[in-house]
Amino acid sequence: MSEPTSRQRLIEAAIEAFAERGFHATTTRDISTRAGMSPAALYVHHASKEQLLYEVSSFGHADTLAMVREVYASSEDPVERLRLMQYEFTRWHAVHQQKARVVQYEIAALTPEHRREVAGYRRDIEQVYRDAIGAGVDKGVFDVEDVRGTALALISMAIDLVRWYQAEGPRTPEGIADLYAQLALRAVGVSDA
């Protein structure tokens, strides 16, 4: 493990600052100071404050999409697949609470072009959830009328925890993930969950 580069230190400082204060309330001075540099140093490594946000947002979205796709491919059993999907998706938002907060709540601050790009990732993530639920319905294992609405509800549950979750609090990421995985199965009508 080598030292992080200045570029990487600035990204991590930006995640911290954006998560705590929000993009618009964060100053480039705040970011560079957290990274232990002068205000000007930021622009040697990143073109603008928005570019920093885009970096965080785009990697974060790609990450979560890859994760749910991997889970989807990992099993043929609808119950185990949905359980693991909600478990991992929930856990990611708790473990990476700061990054997740930026990913989920600062989309409006991106340029229109960057916003369109992440919108694509988001559509794809929802599609994987719909596929996972739809497969269970097709096999007669799940009892769901509104597949799309149920997918949105499960995603919402996991995403919203970045609004209130605190790493210092009593709950572990795994504890919440377990609970939310159970709630996901109950939501699709698997009664012995």
Place this chain on the structure above:
Amino acid sequence: MSEPTSRQRLIEAAIEAFAERGFHATTTRDISTRAGMSPAALYVHHASKEQLLYEVSSFGHADTLAMVREVYASSEDPVERLRLMQYEFTRWHAVHQQKARVVQYEIAALTPEHRREVAGYRRDIEQVYRDAIGAGVDKGVFDVEDVRGTALALISMAIDLVRWYQAEGPRTPEGIADLYAQLALRAVGVSDA
């Protein structure tokens, strides 16, 4: 129905602007222009931009707390009570999507004192949900191990819809509220929901 006062017009303009852009990205010029006034007019009716936010946030929180308390008192039956609670809480967030967005996502922009005040409202709302779930567990109607976590999950589901819900989209507030009420009952282990 008389004309809204300038004061009220400014509050409504602020809700619109804060919901679309966020508190920090909104300028006082934007608010006053939306209300059809000059930048200076805002300060005749409101002390500051933060005071406008506080007005929206505090009334919104008081509103939702009163609503869930009313629902709690309206029935003794745990199933009907929780169903109605999730229905009304969800519907409120869809119907008042812009106001709800400001209420739920701009807490960090309040002054510490104002933030403490709304934190109290939020604790109380969670408590009503915990009571509603706990009562069903005590009566042996609900099957829930983690009452607090389940309450948070149900609240999260409803709150998060302000992030994606669009009045122009295909879903009605009542349609989402029906679905989320059903999901709430399934979450507490009422299997014929």
Place this chain on the structure above:
DNA sequence: GTCTATATGAAGATAGAC
């Protein structure tokens, strides 16, 4: 690649006429 110094613009809020 880092710094100090600064250009440039725009924000929140106020002054003072009507």
Place this chain on the structure above:
DNA sequence: GTCTATCTTCATATAGAC
């Protein structure tokens, strides 16, 4: 209570030395 004009502060981003 509304306006125009403006004060003051602070933000993003750049210039240029080392």
